[in-house]
Amino acid sequence: MKIYLVGGAVRDTFLKQTVVDKDYVVVGSSIEEMLAQGYQQVGKDFPVFLHPKTQQEYALARTERKTGNGYQGFSCDANKGVTLAEDLLRRDLTINAIAQDSDGNVYDPYNGIDDINAKVLRHVSDAFIEDPLRVLRVARFAARFHHLGFTIANETLQLMTKIAHSDELNHLTPERVWQECDKALASQSPQVFFDVLKQCQALAVLFPEVDALFGVPQPEKWHPEIDTGIHTLMVLEQTSLLSDNKAVRFAALVHDLGKALTPKQDWPKHYGHGQKGLSVIKKLCERIRVPNEYRDLALLVSDQHQNVHNAFELRAETIIKIFDKGDFWRKPQRLTELLLCCHGDMRGRSGSEQVHYPQAEYLQHCYQLANNVDVQSIITAGYQGSQIKNQLQLKRIETINTYKIQYLK
Secondary structure, eight states: OOEEETTHHHHHHHOOOOOOOEEEEEEEHHHHHHTTTOOEEESSSSSOOOTTTTTTTEEEOOEEEOOOSSOEEEEOOOOOOOOOOHHHHTBBBBGOOEEEEEOOOEEEOOHHHHHHHHTEEESSSSSGGGGTTTHHHHHHHHHEEEEEEOOOOEHHHHHHHHHHSHHHHHHHHHHHHHHHHHHHHHHHHHHHHHHHHHHOHHHHOOOHHHHHHTTTBTTTTTTTTTBBBHHHHHHHHHHHHHHHOOOHHHHHTTGGGGGGGGGGGGTTOOOOOOHHHHHHHHHHHHHOOOHHHHHHHHHHHHHHHHHTTTTTSSSHHHHHHHHTTTTTTOOOOOOOOHHHHHHHHHHHHHTOOOOOHHHHHHHHHHHHHTTTSSHHHHHHOOTTTTTHHHHHHHHHHHHHHHHHHTTOO
């Protein structure tokens, strides 16, 4: 029995990145022997165990054979004779197929260290094509390591495209698709995840609502990049520079989905695209099990981003309605999140990457002033029941009007 540190911990050590989780592979052992030593088995389909003290994952070395569709369509062989090289051969990328023993000796049968040095994401073997989940995983690694200069090997991208053209992606569960998407949203360059899926033609299968934006033109005056799909990825990139909040980043991704519904005869204008996109966002979120928190912010951003851009032209009554609709009185952070998305939307245009966004400061100040209106003074003045709410509304409108006049002088 021999134990090796494998996968991300070895890779990230070579990349000089922080090691978060440590996974181990056990060669020359069996389920019975692992249980006898106090390990707790947790894998139903694969022989994976938790260490009795550290609770870290230890898996028996195994080989896999494709037996069905999807990433779960495999039979596993974890007999004592499976070698370390055979176990590493079944892994997705060469940079993830490196092992290290307890003495610090490194085993790299598939030249993962060379690919780390060359900053290349490359598949280990042609068995890569058997697991559709690897399309999402490679796209996610591309997003995660983009800032380090990593790119995908052409031959690997070709295999990903081949998977996209098969029926395999349709066998991924919605939960797993979202799990990979959510991890990508947490990366330093989440726009790369969707760009890679577009390159290998998997975006149309997994996120058809986003894919539909490519090729849809916008007015060149406001969008020098013209293409709505390109704009969307630029918005995601810029918003991610402003915020690491995954819900904010998701809202930025889907804020313009309604533009794909604009009749071609109306191009390049997109009247009411924010409202048209609401039903599309709801269906997308339902299909891939997006958390309600993400969905609700995405709907708010789609519905209101045009109003926010036009903040200085809005009547005080309209601003108060937006605050009411967004429930900002109870959830002030949602106003901040909305404004971050709108700022990212404005910066996600060719040549506008550093643009200032005074609408955010203006609306934040409007909110603070309106929220500071004293309700107690209204009650003291003798108003009762619904009259209190009406008077509060009137005073808030009056306060914003006064501020607006001063601000726009």
